[in-house]
Amino acid sequence: MYILKCADGSYYTGSTKYLDRRLQQHQNGEGANHTKKRLPVELVYFEVFKRIDKAFYREKQIQGWSRKKKEALMRADFDALHELAKCRNESASFGSAQEAVDSLEEKAGFGSAQPAESKENSEK
Numbered sequence: 001m002y003i004l005k006c007a008d009g010s011y012y013t014g015s016t017k018y019l020d021r022r023l024q025q026h027q028n029g030e031g032a033n034h035t036k037k038r039l040p041v042e043l044v045y046f047e048v049f050k051r052i053d054k055a056f057y058r059e060k061q062i063q064g065w066s067r068k069k070k071e072a073l074m075r076a077d078f079d080a081l082h083e084l085a086k087c088r089n090e091s092a093s094f095g096s097a098q099e100a101v102d103s104l105e106e107k108a109g110f111g112s113a114q115p116a117e118s119k120e121n122s123e124k
Helices: 020-027 052-063 069-076 078-084 090-094 097-108
Strands: 004-008 013-014 041-048 114-115
Touching: 004 020, 013 052, 013 069, 020 041, 041 069, 069 078
Parallel strands: none
Antiparallel strands: 004 013, 004 041, 041 114
8 A cells, every 4th residue: 555645745545566566657647547647746655465455445544534644644643643533523422433443443454554765676
């Protein structure tokens, strides 16, 4: 699972078995419609999973996040990430929403997160 920063400052979240090849596709304008209109792109974050279905699940989860929450993840600012994950509507009074999210994340078996600058030459 990876996050790209596009030339216009927007973020694109995707998943792939072969990160280096996919990044090249994005840079060549052969990637998603979102990125081909906003070149060049820069890899700013990625996570490695043993199974592509887990990466795809994580991709979909992060796509639903706010910009601030994505940026907290990229900075590895777990205090801010936790704060941004809090429910801010009437259901927050029930107190179990965060516990449910934590449980789902634990069950999903998220892989190891890596800032983009530590990316090795091998394909992820």
